[in-house]
Amino acid sequence: MSEAYDPSDPDPGLALLLDRSLPFDREAKAALIRDQTSRSRQFLLPIVRPLARIMIIVAQLVHTVSPRWPHAPRLLHRSIAFGMRRFLTPDANRLILRHFHLGAQILRFISDNATPGFHPALEPMRPRTIDDIRDNLFLKHDLNIYNFLIQLNQEMERRGTTLGRVETLDFSAITEDLDIAPLPEGRLNVIDLQTAIELYTPAYAMLLTDRDFWRASNSLQLDETIGLYAARLTGEDKHLAMISNRHPLVPFSTLRAGFRLMLHGLSTEVLHGFLCELKARQAAGAAA
Template sequence: MSLSDGGDTAEWKTDPFDARRYDPNDPDPWLALYLDHSLPIDPQAKRALLLGARSWSRRWLFPVSRPVVFLFFCIVKVLRAISPRYPNLNGLLHKSIHWGLRTFGSPECNTLILRHFHVGTELLAFLKANAGVDPALVKTVPLKPLTLKDLEDNVFLQHDLNIFNFIIELNMALRAAGKEITPPERVDFSMLSDIEPDFETFPTGPLNRIDIQTAVEFYTPLYALMLPRADFMRASHSLQLDEIVGIYIGRILGTDYHMHFVKNGHPLVTLSTLQAGFRLMMHGLDCEAMHGWLRVLKARQEAGLPLDPRDPTGGPELA
């Protein structure tokens, strides 16, 4: 079918990421990023992220509102210095997140947020299965919400608890056994999926226009206001644990290639909580990239290929 055929023309003209829209005299930066494969990110996640990046809310509401949000964040930090424990409104926080996303979040924003908990759950399950310790010694709560209502079940706070408890319990088990994480005889990828769950149909009302980065920017100071200071600090510091998770994955795989995807900084040098909004976006990107790379390696293993494309011998994981 030629581009002049009506139905096909209408389809590609309404799709901002159709390669047939390419004009060498006016190349679209978002099309370039969509077609780029330097990061092994799931196509659904990349599309949702880029639709948000090119949206009205990200281009206008985000930069205009940032000074106001920053000022509010500074006021919250002063209040939390005075009263670090109270108020503790965790239940109200999760209900407000649900309400805000259902009322204002775009379908792409809501897709990325629910996906993130599935990605995090599978990454921890991968580490748990391949770290060489008794899995019973490392406890996590699987988080795989399918609806925005599911977020009310303490999902955000539990997400932070999961990663810190995982690191503590894993390293306690390794130290007790006098072991380090080393490549297993065969890497277990069985827990990794393409993450295409049956999410609810997200609202598409006239107000559902807020992209994920703008939503994160607005909710970060609310998170600090409605949680005790210790809970917010733990949540903020958890965003820098991507590098630790990446190192663990590297020890399992025997390759550090995926570390090129991790850009959030090692938590031994902590960053300001005022940067938490941007680092939360980077955290989501890091996790999607690591998860995507592991799925690539899973496919290579199933095809009988070496996990590391640079290793022509195959290695012990194919034994």
Template sequence: MSKAEYFNMMPHDRLDPNPFLAIYLDRSIPFNEEAKAAYLKDCSSRSRQFLLPVLKPFARLSIVLLQLYKILLPKAFTSSKMLHRALYWGMKTFVSPDANYMILRHFYLGSEVLQFIRDNVPGVQVEMNPLKPTNLKEVKNDLFLNHDLNLYNFVINLNRETRVKNIEVTKQERLNFDAITTGTIPIEEMPNRRTNLLDLTTAIECFTPIYQFFLTDNDFWRATNSLQLDETIGILASKIMGNNDRLALINNKHPMVPLTTLRAGFRLVLHGLATEQLHALLVELKNKQNS
């Protein structure tokens, strides 16, 4: 059964309507149907209902304690290699298949969105470092850290070029969609053992302190502040498309107002959803342009 069929075959009880079925069937938000079904099924899990309320306070307390620890020893016990090995092991062992699927999709789609923007700003030559993982083993190649670096480097290099060459990001009459995949993203089957129970939100809340522990204080702050660039990427895309009506659900708002690291886990979920929505909108526009 495909992920979408889980909801398409779900019966509707008028006296007890399923809230996730309602959201799945609603098409006001652009979203790939398989990804939307995977995310909403994951949201309806027992892990999110019962484990998240219990684990979240401890995870956020850990962030506070680690922040105090990093003030005293900002670079002690830091290792990107150890971080990503720990993330790989945790994802393989404890995270649900749907959550792992959504995480890998995020890196894949994020690379396509950045390339789309680059391809639709004539005259710029921004070097890209696309991350398109199809299995969990690729997490060990500093995947999370490189994703953050790619985002910052792209924004810096794009804006430096447009400033030096006096180029304005404007609406393109015919968009270049070469970077955008309209079919299935080739992600392999995820581990599905008894221990693979953690939903996406709970996993992110639990893994955020681990991320903080293995990074320097500067690296962790840079990673969390990268979430504020959602608005920047959304504005660039809307300028190119000439329309921003359906980008209103970006919730990691003003990039000039960095937030504390305490709610980084929740904001990371919003970051992932913003990428999914923008990519789905680009797929929709590509199909219309090619029809």
């Protein structure tokens, strides 16, 4: 593949695909690059993005008058699942389902090592099919992050412990073997992940309460918090350089929530890849 390229017109996607500077699952990275270089992202996203941000403003104006109405999480998730099944590329759908698995693994890894024997009570996040999204999965994902932080820190306070480096880490939660069913590849499955997120974000803003949408948007900045927890437990902080959603004490505007959600997915992939590398390194050291 690298021998066939034209040095006078190098392909940016090929360069990124061959680059190994990030700890990133190779198949997931290839899927992301294919999705990011698609015609949908090139031509549809520039049209969708400004319209989507206008609709977010409209939704927030509605919720200024009526903070708790509309409130239709089931309609929202059924609509998202319908769109995923009918219109999103297989790469986009796989990256979405994969994200829930990786997020759940990372949270479990932290609790395994920060509070052995105690795990915050969270909703399961291992969707196998698109239909699993219908069970308010996006909303539950956001709730899980906050519930995790609250319950974990309550338990550490009860024990009188703090986060610190663990010499022998428990990596049992971290795996690259994900159970995801085959995904639709119809003639209309052409919309890329980033365009889909920009389309879904105003629907999220309109069909959830004002509190639910603000909580979901602000949860993106917890990328930094989760990254710091992993850094303290592992004693390594290289992955922190890839976190763009920072400073949860100073919330960002919701207008760029769609783009920040893409960055959230990227930081999750990088942190999971980093933990996979550490797991392999620890196993190699134990076998030596």
